[in-house]
Amino acid sequence: GKSRSCSVVNLTTIPDRGLNECNIAMLGCRGSGKSALTVKFLTKRFISEYDPNLEDTYTSEEIVDQQPVLLKVMDTADQDGPVNCERYLNWANAFIVVYSIDNRRSFEACRLYLDTVSIHTKGVQQEYPVILLGNKLDMERYRQVSKSDGLSLASKYGCLFYEVSACLDFDSVQRVFHEAAREARRE
Ligand code: GDP
Numbered sequence: 741g742k743s744r745s746c747s748v749v750n751l752t753t754i755p756d757r758g759l760n761e762c763n764i765a766m767l768g769c770r771g772s773g774k775s776a777l778t779v780k781f782l783t784k785r786f787i788s789e790y791d792p793n794l795e796d797t798y799t800s801e802e803i804v805d806q807q808p809v810l811l812k813v814m815d816t817a818d819q820d821g822p823v824n825c826e827r828y829l830n831w832a833n834a835f836i837v838v839y840s841i842d843n844r845r846s847f848e849a850c851r852l853y854l855d856t857v858s859i860h861t862k863g864v865q866q867e868y869p870v871i872l873l874g875n876k877l878d879m880e881r882y883r884q885v886s887k888s889d890g891l892s893l894a895s896k897y898g899c900l901f902y903e904v905s906a907c908l909d910f911d912s913v914q915r916v917f918h919e920a921a922r923e924a925r926r927e
């Protein structure tokens with residue numbers, strides 16, 4: 741994918757700006773809500789129709805724990821499970837693996853992404869924070885994946901776990917991205 745993050749150059753060339761950087765890759769099957777979550781985080785708005793083929797990287801200057809962080813988010817758009825993963829594996833230092841709580845299949849697809857990331861991190865002998873994220877919490881009535889299923893998959897892979905909705909409150913969505921940045925700094 742192309743990058744629209746033209747502001748990066750300006751920010752990083754300003755000396756002593758003291759900006760940490762964190763590259764977050766959004767992974768997960770089509771329709772799980774990666775773009776809706778990314779847009780919500782960046783604009784506080786819920787966009788219900790987003791081009792499913794559009795893959796892009798966005799930049800936002802955030803304050804996490806009173807410290808500025810240049811957060812870059814790659815909103816991936818795999819057609820069919822993990823393919824050409826190098827583009828995000830070699831770039832990201834944090835991963836958010838998304839499924840939809842009302843779609844069992846999207847949850848099962850997370851295993852592929854979690855395996856892909858864990859094989860990569862073993863290979864490069866580095867730890868990267870991974871967050872398993874159940875989206876569409878507003879669809880509770882149609883839930884197909886219990887919270888305990890989410891928690892147990894997360895603990896199996898040693899990741900953090902949250903459930904949110906891209907169309908409900910902004911703070912919960914922001915918290916997930918900030919947690920990824922916080923953990924990435926710690927590694
Ligand atoms: P992506 O393929 O993972 O990027 O998924 P999108 O962000 O394009 O979302 C797929 C569909 O799910 C769209 O119709 C969105 O409007 C819808 N969607 C995304 N997030 C939510 C959510 O939190 N709740 C509900 N009800 N729908 C959502």
Ligand code: MG
Pocket residue numbers: 774775776790791792793794815816817
């Ligand atoms: Mg998308």
